[in-house]
Amino acid sequence: MAPRATTRRYSHVSVRRVRTAVIAVGMGASLVLGAGAALAATPSQGSADTLTVASAGSLGSSVKAQAAAVQKAVDAKKAAAVQKAVDAKKAADAKANAWETPVAKYAIGAAFGLAGNLWSHNHSGQDFVVPSGTPVRAAHSGVVVKAGPGGAGDGPAYGNAIVIQHDNQTYSQYAHLSQINVRIGQSVTTGQEIGLSGSTGNSTGPHLHFEIRTTPNYGSAVEPLKFLRDHGVKI
Structure with a gap:
């Protein structure tokens, strides 16, 4: 009698762990290399194990947009600080060049x-x-x-x-x-x-x-x- 064939079943937990690891590697590679594709865990209908592929270019554009927004806020804050210092100096210079009565009320x-x-x-x-x-x-x-x-x-x-x-x-x-x-x-x-x-x-x-x-x-x-x-x- 031939030996009885056995079938291994992988739990959903194991599949998900593998999928998460693959996604992490894919995203890391896309961010570092700036090319290729990053994996995103997007299950399709009827299957919990289906992976979709997101463009590395779209991720890169999002990161660049966020960095640009942060830099813009930093630049605006610096510009405001510089303008405040300029205005304070102008006020100080104007006061130094002005004349006043020697007493306030008289x-x-x-x-x-x-x-x-x-x-x-x-x-x-x-x-x-x-x-x-x-x-x-x-x-x-x-x-x-x-x-x-x-x-x-x-x-x-x-x-x-x-x-x-x-x-x-x-x-x-x-x-x-x-x-x-x-x-x-x-x-x-x-x-x-x-x-x-x-x-x-x-x-x-x-x-x-x-x-x-x-x-x-x-x-x-x-x-x-x-x-x-x-x-x-x-x-």
């Missing part, structure tokens, strides 16, 4: 050139009436060339005073201060606090005496309100 006091027994000569600056302790700010960027009591060398009538050198041989002076917050040689920016208002020196009450000069010294003052208006300051 009442206009004694005017430039005013005569009277309060001064040995006509009034050499413009008074801004403010309470004692009001922050005094640099009207423009520059370098401090004078700072101290006794008018910082311009005479005791000024009390505590500061002189800042600006571009184009222009200087600004701030007098009768109760406090000085800068030192000689220090660079300051437009709007930076340099001291506090007061009533030191020859003063009848708290206020800021402000001058625009053509030199750092007393006797070279020009009309400060006109100067500020000519430089775009609304007073």
Whole structure:
């Protein structure tokens, strides 16, 4: 009697494992080589073991499209960051080139050139009436060339005073201060606090005496309100 033939049956699990391995190899090869075909597990109707073949070109196009989208987002973010930095620099440059009043809120006091027994000569600056302790700010960027009591060398009538050198041989002076917050040689920016208002020196009450000069010294003052208006300051 002939031996009885036996038939081996493979489980669906074994077939699926083999199919998965083939798919993985096929896809890896398509992505690395950029050619050929990749296998995709797409069962057809009536058969759980049928494999379909997907074009490696279609997979490559999808990957390239995703990479392009990511790169576009990265480029947009970089461009936005660069533009933000450019805008910030423009704003900083505009502020540095601008002029401001030496105090934010004030009442206009004694005017430039005013005569009277309060001064040995006509009034050499413009008074801004403010309470004692009001922050005094640099009207423009520059370098401090004078700072101290006794008018910082311009005479005791000024009390505590500061002189800042600006571009184009222009200087600004701030007098009768109760406090000085800068030192000689220090660079300051437009709007930076340099001291506090007061009533030191020859003063009848708290206020800021402000001058625009053509030199750092007393006797070279020009009309400060006109100067500020000519430089775009609304007073």
